[in-house]
Amino acid sequence: MKLYWKLVLMQLKSQMQYKASFFMTAAGQFIVSFTAFLSVLFLFSRFHEVQGFSYSEVLICYSVILTAFSLTECFVRGFDVFPRLIRGGDLDRILVRPRSEVFQVLTSHIEFSRLGRLLQALAVLAYAIPTSEIVWSAERVAAVFLMLAGGVAVFSALFMLYAGLSFFTIEGLEFMNIFTDGSREFGMYPLSVYGEGVLKFYTYCIPIALFQYYPFLYLVGRSDDVRLIFLPLLGFLFLLPCYAFFRFGLRRYKSTGS
Amino acid sequence: MRQYLSFFRIRFTAGLQYRAAAWAGISTQFAWGGMTLLLYRAFYEANAAAFPMPFSSLASYIWLQQALLALFMSWYFDDEILGSVVSGGVVYELCRPCDLYAMWFVKNVAVRLSRAVLRCAPILAVAAFLPAPYGVSLPAGPGAAALFVPALLLGLLVIVAFSMLVYLSAFYTVSPMGVRILASSAVEFLAGGLIPIPFFPDAVQPLFNALPFASIQNTPFLIYTGYLRGREALAAVAVQLFWLLTLVLVGRALMRRALKKVVVQGG
Numbered sequence: 001m002k003l004y005w006k007l008v009l010m011q012l013k014s015q016m017q018y019k020a021s022f023f024m025t026a027a028g029q030f031i032v033s034f035t036a037f038l039s040v041l042f043l044f045s046r047f048h049e050v051q052g053f054s055y056s057e058v059l060i061c062y063s064v065i066l067t068a069f070s071l072t073e074c075f076v077r078g079f080d081v082f083p084r085l086i087r088g089g090d091l092d093r094i095l096v097r098p099r100s101e102v103f104q105v106l107t108s109h110i111e112f113s114r115l116g117r118l119l120q121a122l123a124v125l126a127y128a129i130p131t132s133e134i135v136w137s138a139e140r141v142a143a144v145f146l147m148l149a150g151g152v153a154v155f156s157a158l159f160m161l162y163a164g165l166s167f168f169t170i171e172g173l174e175f176m177n178i179f180t181d182g183s184r185e186f187g188m189y190p191l192s193v194y195g196e197g198v199l200k201f202y203t204y205c206i207p208i209a210l211f212q213y214y215p216f217l218y219l220v221g222r223s224d225d226v227r228l229i230f231l232p233l234l235g236f237l238f239l240l241p242c243y244a245f246f247r248f249g250l251r252r253y254k255s256t257g258s
Numbered sequence: 259m260r261q262y263l264s265f266f267r268i269r270f271t272a273g274l275q276y277r278a279a280a281w282a283g284i285s286t287q288f289a290w291g292g293m294t295l296l297l298y299r300a301f302y303e304a305n306a307a308a309f310p311m312p313f314s315s316l317a318s319y320i321w322l323q324q325a326l327l328a329l330f331m332s333w334y335f336d337d338e339i340l341g342s343v344v345s346g347g348v349v350y351e352l353c354r355p356c357d358l359y360a361m362w363f364v365k366n367v368a369v370r371l372s373r374a375v376l377r378c379a380p381i382l383a384v385a386a387f388l389p390a391p392y393g394v395s396l397p398a399g400p401g402a403a404a405l406f407v408p409a410l411l412l413g414l415l416v417i418v419a420f421s422m423l424v425y426l427s428a429f430y431t432v433s434p435m436g437v438r439i440l441a442s443s444a445v446e447f448l449a450g451g452l453i454p455i456p457f458f459p460d461a462v463q464p465l466f467n468a469l470p471f472a473s474i475q476n477t478p479f480l481i482y483t484g485y486l487r488g489r490e491a492l493a494a495v496a497v498q499l500f501w502l503l504t505l506v507l508v509g510r511a512l513m514r515r516a517l518k519k520v521v522v523q524g525g
Contacts, residue, residue, distance in 0.1 A: 021433060028439040035447035045459045047305045174282040178289045186293050193300035194293060 007107040015112050022113055029116030033066060037124060040188060051193050057220045058189055059128035064144070065187040065212055066121035068151025074114040076156045078105040082163035083170060092255045101250060102243075105163070134220060143215045143229040150211030150232025155180070157235075157242040158206070164242070167249030183208050190216060210235045261356050266368045273372025280376040283328075288381055291324035295392055310456040313391045315483035319454055321394040322479050325381040328373030329414050330475040332445035335421060335438055336366060343428040352517070359513050362425060366418045398484025405491055409478035412498040417474045419505035420445065426509060429516040449474040456485060470501040 015022055040062060044055040053061075073080065082105065085091045094104045134140060162176045183206065186194065191202050191213045202209040211232035217223040295317055302313055309316075328334075339362055342348040351358055385394040397403035424441050428434040446452060448471035455466055455476050466472055477494045480486040486494050 021436075024436040025439070028436055028443075031440060032443040035443050035452060038447065039452040042453060042458050043301060046308050046457060047301045050300050050304045169278075174279060174286050178286050182286075182290065182293065186297065189297060189300075194296040195299075198293070198296060 004103070004107065008110055011107070011110040012112055025113040026116030026119075029070075029114060030120050033117045033120050036185070036188065037062070037120070050189065053190055053193075053220070054132070056128045056132040059124055060132060060134075060219065061190050061212065061216055062188040063121045063125035063128060064147050064216075065151060065184060065208075067118060067125070068148050068211070069155055069184045070114050070117040070121060071148070072152050072155035072159065074111050074118070076106065076159050077109040077111040077114070078107070079156070079159035079163040081109055083166040083173065086166060086253075087170075089255070091253070102246075132220070139226055139229060140219055143219050146229055146232045147211045147215050147219075150215075150235035153232075154207055154211060154235045154238055155183075157239045158183070160239070160246045161242040164246035164249040167253055179206055187212050207235050207238050262360055262364045265361055265364045269365050269368035270372045273369050274376060276373075277376065280373070283373075284377050284380050287324040287327055287377070288384065291320050291381070291385070294320050311483065311485050314393075314395055315485060316454070317388075317392050318394045318483045319479045321382065321385040322482060323451070323475060325378040325385070325394075326374050326410070326475070328377055329370050329410070330417055330449065330451070331370070332417070332449065332451060333442040334370065335424060335434075335442075336362075336369065339365070339425050340428050340434050340438075343425065344434065348520075358517070359422065359510055362422060363418055366421060367414065370414060370418070397482050398487065402481055402484055402487065402491070405495060406478055406482045409481050409491075409495050409498060412495065412502060413474045413478050416470065416498060416502050416505065417445075417449075419502055419509060420470065420474075422509040423505070423512065426512045426516055429520060445471055445474075448472075450476040454479075456480070470505065473498040473501045 040058065044050075044058070048055070050058065078085070085094070085105065085108065090108070094101055094108070097104060158176075158180050162173065162180065165176060166173060183202075187208055191199050191209045199209055199213065202213075214228045214231045218225065218228040298313075298316055298320075302309055311319075323330075342351065348358075351361070354361075382394055387393065397406055421441075424434070424437055427437045431437060448466060448469055450466075450472070455463065455472060458466055473494075477486070477498055481491045481494065
């Protein structure tokens with residue numbers, strides 16, 4: 001763990017060498033996700049509600065998923081750019097070192113400029129919380145943190161799955177965008193708006209709904225079942241098959257030798 | 259002229275080679291289109307009266323958008339071109355006996371066309387068989403069908419003419435990454451890529467319609483679905499022509515200025 005912080009600090013320092021570029025990229029990230037926010041705003045200024053969820057309730061959903069995603073993108077970026085590690089031969093260097101592969105992949109890329117997006121997500125959260133008329137209690141505050149933790153876990157697992165797939169194919173990887181970028185884009189709305197089938201898919205196949213939808217129901221007072229706030233913890237289980245798949249790919253990996 | 263045709267052919271056939279990527283893209287876009295429609299269905303159920311167009315028109319819009327995504331994608335920039343400006347390799351291009359602007363332009367059109375050709379047919383074919391309000395329907399009428407094709411082509415040319423400005427900005431900035439990220443996300447939104455322009459609040463719609471970005475995908479798709487018809491549709495195509503001319507003229511002028519000033523470091 002000590003080594004991890006050391007490496008994180010090193011990455012931060014190296015990225016801070018190019019301050020202007022860093023802040024421009026972060027600002028770019030901020031604006032990129034700002035257009036997504038505008039589209040939510042525009043749709044709600046026309047329709048006012050969707051399935052009984054109000055604008056500020058949806059914004060809470062939006063900022064939870066965006067916060068979880070940008071935290072993951074910042075700290076688990078190594079798995080996101082994993083195909084590059086394979087192609088560049090950097091994976092071979094990782095394999096010969098006496099540390100775990102996952103640890104080294106995690107510390108190979110930490111993209112602090114993604115925090116621009118995080119900033120936007122937090123700003124939206126700060127706006128949504130006072131306007132949403134939620135009666136805050138200890139359980140509800142805990143729910144928000146559990147949702148975020150579960151979200152980071154599920155997105156990390158997805159990135160790992162993506163990295164595992166890249167052992168087998170390079171060209172077909174665009175398909176994974178449905179699950180990573182798609183979950184981010186469509187997860188801005190409570191997943192039930194897409195209908196029963198989609199909600200089931202996101203509960204049992206890709207467990208986005210576990211942290212995004214069910215605890216959210218408790219948060220906004222649609223359900224009184226306090227057990228719902230612990231569902232995000234189940235999302236951590238999703239890490240297991242994804243990690244296993246990554247190991248499976250790693251075992252079959254043959255270096256290109258270049 | 260022949261040289262540009264062969265640039266076009268090379269890029270076009272190269273683009274056709276990436277079939278596995280195309281299949282992955284097709285399934286992604288299909289899922290994306292489906293999810294988008296489900297989202298709009300929820301909004302439709304919440305307040306059908308606020309819908310600016312019939313649901314079936316929206317479905318056609320979304321499927322056309324997904325099928326022709328490659329034609330109008332705002333995030334595509336030719337790395338070779340940007341790289342050649344940054345590295346200075348652009349001097350070799352300048353030695354060639356052809357016009358740099360036209361060459362870049364043709365290459366971009368070819369890449370976009372080839373990707374779209376690979377992807378559009380399967381998506382539209384499946385979408386045509388979806389049940390009534392969710393599938394893609396035929397054009398709103400013979401007039402709409404006839405006007406759709408030129409509007410589509412003009413839209414393609416407008417986005418390419420705009421991306422030329424981004425390439426040119428690389429002459430002035432050290433790293434084109436920032437401009438690139440900003441331009442692609444702004445264009446995506448302003449062109450109606452995230453939500454169609456008729457879904458914008460009524461108060462701000464004239465503003466967005468006045469921008470050149472409305473002439474990219476917005477015009478052809480709205481003509482196809484019959485949202486723009488008759489005189490309105492013709493006017494929209496005329497606006498497309500206007501923006502194409504303007505962007506090309508500005509791009510050419512900027513390029514002339516940039517090339518006059520450009521200093522390529524030796525070595």
